[in-house]
Amino acid sequence: MAEGPRILIVDDELVVIKSAERVLKAEGYSVEGAVGGREAILKLEKGGYDLVFTDLKMPEVDGLTLIKWLKKTNPAVGIVIITGYPSQDTIKDALELGIIDYVPKPFTPSVLLDVTERAVEWIKGRKSKEEQTVEEFPPAMAVELDRVIAKYRDTPGSLIPVLQRAQEIVGYLPPVVQKRVAKGLNLSEAEVHGVVSFYSFFTMKPRGDHNIRICLGTACYVKGIEGVLEKVKENLKIGIGETTENRNFSLEGVRCLGACGLAPVMMVDQETYGALTPAKAIDVINSYYAAAAGREPALAGASPEEEE
Numbered sequence: 001m002a003e004g005p006r007i008l009i010v011d012d013e014l015v016v017i018k019s020a021e022r023v024l025k026a027e028g029y030s031v032e033g034a035v036g037g038r039e040a041i042l043k044l045e046k047g048g049y050d051l052v053f054t055d056l057k058m059p060e061v062d063g064l065t066l067i068k069w070l071k072k073t074n075p076a077v078g079i080v081i082i083t084g085y086p087s088q089d090t091i092k093d094a095l096e097l098g099i100i101d102y103v104p105k106p107f108t109p110s111v112l113l114d115v116t117e118r119a120v121e122w123i124k125g126r127k128s129k130e131e132q133t134v135e136e137f138p139p140a141m142a143v144e145l146d147r148v149i150a151k152y153r154d155t156p157g158s159l160i161p162v163l164q165r166a167q168e169i170v171g172y173l174p175p176v177v178q179k180r181v182a183k184g185l186n187l188s189e190a191e192v193h194g195v196v197s198f199y200s201f202f203t204m205k206p207r208g209d210h211n212i213r214i215c216l217g218t219a220c221y222v223k224g225i226e227g228v229l230e231k232v233k234e235n236l237k238i239g240i241g242e243t244t245e246n247r248n249f250s251l252e253g254v255r256c257l258g259a260c261g262l263a264p265v266m267m268v269d270q271e272t273y274g275a276l277t278p279a280k281a282i283d284v285i286n287s288y289y290a291a292a293a294g295r296e297p298a299l300a301g302a303s304p305e306e307e308e
């Protein structure tokens with residue numbers, strides 16, 4: 001809002017619009033009026049407004065209908081109601097719809113200016129929160145991600161390799177990363193999101209330092225992977241698709257790890273562990289804790305053959 005917010009005053013009484021315009025324009029605000037909800041919708045459809053002051057009781061399209069429409073079509077616009085009938089219920093309904101504040105009618109210039117100032121501050125605060133969310137991953141990661149995007153920008157079919165690199169850099173693919181990739185590769189966010197949700201090797205949730213993949217395929221099932229899975233879940237206190245609170249481990253269930261002869265099987269990162277029993281699986285997990293603590297790992301990296 002470098003040039004100041006653009007405000008729309010909606011009322012079925014022209015005199016109210018004119019007096020609000022006079023007060024706000026004198027303070028340098030950019031203000032326009034709309035006589036009634038219908039005219040307001042026509043103006044708002046064109047976009048460009050930051051703040052709407054609306055009466056509630058209006059013929060045809062009333063204030064609550066206008067607010068509901070705005071919340072659905074343009075939730076970024078701040079809303080203040082101006083009402084001559086501020087009953088508790090009306091205010092409560094409007095507050096539940098997410099209005100910022102209300103101005104009782106008739107209003108004095110100082111009340112109107114006071115509420116406007118608060119509403120403008122509210123909009124500014126929300127915008128800066130949104131900006132922080134956009135940069136919720138460290139700037140160094142953002143720079144690296146932008147470098148990867150720039151490298152692939154002109155290569156057709158580069159979405160998957162870019163997402164793979166993005167996942168390596170950030171650790172997972174939250175909406176903010178998907179958005180950045182979509183923008184950088186000139187694709188729609190829906191397209192990027194579709195690819196991320198389609199391939200199981202992409203994750204939208206943060207993963208732990210070690211990713212445990214438990215095979216739930218038929219061969220592993222027959223050989224008792226269910227008991228292994230239960231024990232691992234109990235030990236880590238997480239379910240499939242979750243990450244431990246300390247971010248050490250994530251747990252995934254997969255269809256077949258391609259090592260059916262070693263069933264039941266699980267992988268931790270790139271290591272395969274076969275012929276598992278519940279107790280053996282816990283030993284494997286403990287070996288990663290031991291490695292992290294700097295002690296000699298008992299099993300980390302051991303092949304199934306070595307374990308036997």
Ligand code: FES
Pocket residue numbers: 215216217218219220221255256257258259260261263265
């Ligand atoms: S079914 Fe488990 S590795 Fe194939």
